[in-house]
Amino acid sequence: DTPDVRDVTIEAGQPLTFTASFDTVPAFEPGDYATISLRRPSSRVEDEAVNDALERLRQRAARFEPVEGRGLEHGDTALVDLERREPSGKVDTHRGVSVELGSPANPPGFDQGLVGLEPGAGKTFTIHFPADYPAAELAGADMVYTVTVHGIKKRVLAALDYEFAKDLGEFESLDLLRARIREDLEHEARHGAEREMRAALMKQLAARVPFDVPASLVEREIDRRIEDFARRLMEQQVDPREAGIDWNAFRESQREAAREAVGGALALDEVARREGLGVTEEEVAREVARYGERTGRTAAAVRARLEKEGGMSRIHSGLRREKAIDFLMARATISGEP
Incomplete structure (x- = not known):
């Protein structure tokens, strides 16, 4: 992680001196992976959900x-x-x-x-x-x-008929429109189930960390959450400074979740270390290229900025933790629908 640099001294003809501090954590036993117990939520989509989605489309097309x-x-x-x-x-x-x-x-x-x-x-x-x-x-x-x-x-409101289906995307019948809605809802449900399982995994991993996680990492995670929330407000044209939010209270409300997130990340790092899970330069390059596609920038421009801001290590650690998650999910005991 990025160290905390202070006491920087620059004098002509003298070596640059500074003090850098960073947190270290001891190795620990993350436990038997097979005892991680997860339940896969159902991703079945009922007819009522399809009808509700169709009605929302109808309302928007009014x-x-x-x-x-x-x-x-x-x-x-x-x-x-x-x-x-x-x-x-x-x-x-x-x-x-x-x-x-x-x-x-x-x-x-x-x-x-x-x-x-x-x-x-x-x-x-x-x-x-x-x-x-x-x-x-x-x-x-x-x-x-x-x-x-x-x-x-x-x-x-438009009638639910062929013309309505055609206007929404050249569907040849209302049944084909319903089928597409069901497909989209099933896709969302599968991703939602995956997110729930990952959250449950992180919660269990955090509970396996046998020491108090470093306070500085918790504060950094809280900062990240606040910045992310403020960014979402700005995307909705809301000035975070005028949103009527007690930011001190909001910060404290995030502390337990931040502590759990840090604990889960440390456990993933320990699993990756023990199991020799590494990240290749090709994998990093693909991730940088994907980020560039999402933001409309070239991979070279993204990499240059990340290197300037010290962000390449975050890309590397993020990919390594994803591999650790996949490794653990393949070995955990999972119940529920496949």
Whole structure:
């Protein structure tokens, strides 16, 4: 792993000096591999799951048609101007926004305030947010809404027939579309089962480490988890600094899982050492090339950056641990469907 470098001294005509510290762990006995007991979850896909997935596709393919001659009903989408006045007097205004009646994102009681309104009509009403409302800034507050309706559209679902199947990907029949959905769901289920088994394996391996794992490795794993979570927030256009998250509490909530992950990784390293599991340069090159394909960069550019940042060792250790996982899965006692 990357050492902690400090006390760097650079003086003209003198050797470079520094202090580097890194954690070491003792060799240990990882136990009898055959006593690792795992259960393979079922990857069977029921007809109901296929029907649910088909209905989701149908909902996404829905079209919206203008409605005339009646007021808003549940399930309609309204084009509105909306004003929200807080108890402090602060006003939040939105123009020309679409609101679907029945959406779980709507405030409690909001839909009832709009039902029956026709285009051109407006209404002012008060909503009381319960004390346990998830958004802390709204919990227990009374908000005054003023809404003006400018238009109404209703969702129209396509019939489940040949035309629907064809529009989704040139399927020649609805049965062929169902077959493709089942195939995709089975693929997801198999991968989900594999993830569950790997997680169970790592948990059992962590329990076999006979010493407290180094605190610095746990902190580093927590840092990695926080960075990964923050990255996912940013991918959803959410600023981690403004997400209302208590990062100190979040950090502590990750500590036990991080400790387990570090323990599992150390056990994998010990298995790889004992069993002589190595990684070839060709395997490293293939992994670098795959990473380049995922990120749209050349293998040479990826390798250059990894070498500059000291990341090649992570590639090597990751591949070695994958081999250790495969080695252990082949020797563990696994129950459940094959």
